[in-house]
Amino acid sequence: MSSLPVPREPLRVYLARHWLQAPADFSTVPVLANPAATAACRRYVDHDLNRTFTSSFLNSRPTPDDPYEVTRARELKQLLGPKASGQAFDSVLGLHNTTADMGTGLIAKSSHEVFAMHLCHHLQLQYPELSCQVFLYQQSGEESYNLDSVAKNGLALELGPQPQGVLRADIFSRMRTLVATVLDFIELFNQGTAFPAFEMEAYRPVGVVDFPRTDAGNLAGTVHPQLQDRDFQPLQPGAPIFQMFSGEDLLYEGESTVHPVFINEAAYYEKGIAFVQTEKFTFTVPAMAVLNPAPSPAS
Amino acid sequence: MSSLPVPREPLRVYLARHWLQAPADFSTVPVLANPAATAACRRYVDHDLNRTFTSSFLNSRPTPDDPYEVTRARELKQLLGPKASGQAFDSVLGLHNTTADMGTGLIAKSSHEVFAMHLCHHLQLQYPELSCQVFLYQQSGEESYNLDSVAKNGLALELGPQPQGVLRADIFSRMRTLVATVLDFIELFNQGTAFPAFEMEAYRPVGVVDFPRTDAGNLAGTVHPQLQDRDFQPLQPGAPIFQMFSGEDLLYEGESTVHPVFINEAAYYEKGIAFVQTEKFTFTVPAMAVLNPAPSPAS
Numbered sequence: 001m002s003s004l005p006v007p008r009e010p011l012r013v014y015l016a017r018h019w020l021q022a023p024a025d026f027s028t029v030p031v032l033a034n035p036a037a038t039a040a041c042r043r044y045v046d047h048d049l050n051r052t053f054t055s056s057f058l059n060s061r062p063t064p065d066d067p068y069e070v071t072r073a074r075e076l077k078q079l080l081g082p083k084a085s086g087q088a089f090d091s092v093l094g095l096h097n098t099t100a101d102m103g104t105g106l107i108a109k110s111s112h113e114v115f116a117m118h119l120c121h122h123l124q125l126q127y128p129e130l131s132c133q134v135f136l137y138q139q140s141g142e143e144s145y146n147l148d149s150v151a152k153n154g155l156a157l158e159l160g161p162q163p164q165g166v167l168r169a170d171i172f173s174r175m176r177t178l179v180a181t182v183l184d185f186i187e188l189f190n191q192g193t194a195f196p197a198f199e200m201e202a203y204r205p206v207g208v209v210d211f212p213r214t215d216a217g218n219l220a221g222t223v224h225p226q227l228q229d230r231d232f233q234p235l236q237p238g239a240p241i242f243q244m245f246s247g248e249d250l251l252y253e254g255e256s257t258v259h260p261v262f263i264n265e266a267a268y269y270e271k272g273i274a275f276v277q278t279e280k281f282t283f284t285v286p287a288m289a290v291l292n293p294a295p296s297p298a299s
Numbered sequence: 300m301s302s303l304p305v306p307r308e309p310l311r312v313y314l315a316r317h318w319l320q321a322p323a324d325f326s327t328v329p330v331l332a333n334p335a336a337t338a339a340c341r342r343y344v345d346h347d348l349n350r351t352f353t354s355s356f357l358n359s360r361p362t363p364d365d366p367y368e369v370t371r372a373r374e375l376k377q378l379l380g381p382k383a384s385g386q387a388f389d390s391v392l393g394l395h396n397t398t399a400d401m402g403t404g405l406i407a408k409s410s411h412e413v414f415a416m417h418l419c420h421h422l423q424l425q426y427p428e429l430s431c432q433v434f435l436y437q438q439s440g441e442e443s444y445n446l447d448s449v450a451k452n453g454l455a456l457e458l459g460p461q462p463q464g465v466l467r468a469d470i471f472s473r474m475r476t477l478v479a480t481v482l483d484f485i486e487l488f489n490q491g492t493a494f495p496a497f498e499m500e501a502y503r504p505v506g507v508v509d510f511p512r513t514d515a516g517n518l519a520g521t522v523h524p525q526l527q528d529r530d531f532q533p534l535q536p537g538a539p540i541f542q543m544f545s546g547e548d549l550l551y552e553g554e555s556t557v558h559p560v561f562i563n564e565a566a567y568y569e570k571g572i573a574f575v576q577t578e579k580f581t582f583t584v585p586a587m588a589v590l591n592p593a594p595s596p597a598s
Binding site: 099161162163164165166167168169170172173219222223224225228243264265266267269 | 398460461462463464465466467468469471472518521522523524527542563564565566568
């Protein structure tokens with residue numbers, strides 16, 4: 001009987017293994033970002049890797065006492081970056097899953113990421129039944145910290161709900177289909193396809209809300225059934241957000257409608273996040289210029 | 300911002316904390332079975348506690364090198380047992396949750412547990428909408444190994460699906476309601492209520508099925524979408540059970556219909572269990588004798 005450890009986010013692990021064994025003719029490199037955490041069946045060993053790609057971690061002098069993920073982030077910077085440099089990879093696609101009911105979440109840095117926005121739009125058009133939602137995580141003045149921020153263009157696929165330590169075939173198949181379509185899109189781009197301007201609807205963070213807690217820091221309640229599994233849906237002022245163990249409801253006391261995401265994500269309890277508040281906004285994405293036009297036979 | 304660890308099965312942890320703070324007038328003792336694992340956000344530290352209540356672990360000579368859970372099992376035996384002795388607790392109720400879609404599972408040792416069978420029947424009658432299913436785990440000739448086997452009567456509530464590390468309000472409320480009803484039933488029994496005989500339908504294990512694996516022991520596929528989330532439902536010979544990463548389906552090649560349970564349970568990957576095969580059977584539960592009849596005014 002085999003009994004190998006199963007990682008907390010096994011989906012990307014098995015996809016990476018699959019592609020390593022059967023590489024496409026497209027130039028891609030599957031990377032298992034955090035092999036030590038994978039072996040230990042944890043999100044991370046010392047420090048959340050996907051919060052480690054900032055200049056203070058990447059550019060500090062290495063020491064033997066560095067947390068594992070800081071050392072690993074520098075390795076990945078060498079492989080995929082350096083961040084914001086000409087040698088960096090053109091694109092990094094992060095594969096994630098969440099216990100929240102995020103459906104097919106597409107996570108990019110900001111609305112200024114024109115390539116990523118066209119890629120999101122392409123996925124939305126290809127798979128209308130998936131209702132792909134776009135979450136733009138970077139807050140004003142904040143440095144990007146994600147793995148995919150190391151490349152010139154980054155996007156993360158955030159599929160859910162899937163428990164940690166479980167590999168669901170439906171989520172796995174969806175991820176595989178989306179990744180194939182991302183590679184197709186890059187191929188279209190490389191072939192000189194023109195991508196016209198369009199209007200994009202997306203969500204950006206405006207704050208986080210922690211669970212209600214006792215004075216000792218223990219949970220005093222949990223996400224209300226009327227909020228659970230309603231990621232990206234509008235939350236109106238006065239609606240219940242937590243059900244206390246004492247039986248009472250806690251209501252949302254904000255002044256305007258927000259759209260919660262990462263509702264009851266297992267990995268965020270320790271971060272003090274029951275859900276992330278976002279606001280919906282729309283913006284125009286400009287046409288994407290053809291970088292390498294095919295040579296004209298007439299010229 | 301608080302950032303206390305969240306245990307892998309937080310539901311029972313928070314229920315235990317709740318009852319410790321607000322004890323009922325019924326004589327109950329909430330026990331957090333594995334506090335070290337709770338603190339470490341894991342199912343166990345050294346050895347699966349809920350497989351440790353066997354005579355070889357409980358009765359061996361303690362040594363300083365004993366796994367944490369072996370020492371803890373002996374402590375719990377002192378508190379709740381000794382197992383199969385007159386001093387043991389009358390009843391232990393285990394509170395569990397699973398990533399499998401088990402709904403409201405009631406897990407007892409065998410059909411011979413008359414008190415537990417009447418208790419299960421009572422829960423089924425009280426909550427027909429929950430479709431409580433009864434799983435009798437003990438296989439012929441096998442010693443019981445669960446925490447609740449230490450008491451004279453044991454039952455475990457197995458609610459799902461709930462991801463590890465997440466506390467869902469709907470599951471929490473259901474568990475709280477069920478526990479209150481179990482206490483009510485014990486009170487009815489203590490008051491001398493007569494419980495007539497009835498026919499019971501239940502499931503018993505006939506085998507386990509591991510995930511398909513590569514020669515190196517890695518997963519080669521996962522639970523098929525047509526089997527996922529179908530706990531307790533009939534699986535016919537020839538139906539798909541696994542979807543391989545290569546794309547093909549693996550079919551169930553047994554000769555008779557089985558009823559899988561614990562389908563894609565996160566904690567069982569390491570045990571080499573993708574699901575447990577059970578067979579459905581029916582049996583008669585005899586009337587439960589009144590142990591402490593109220594004194595008759597006429598006698």
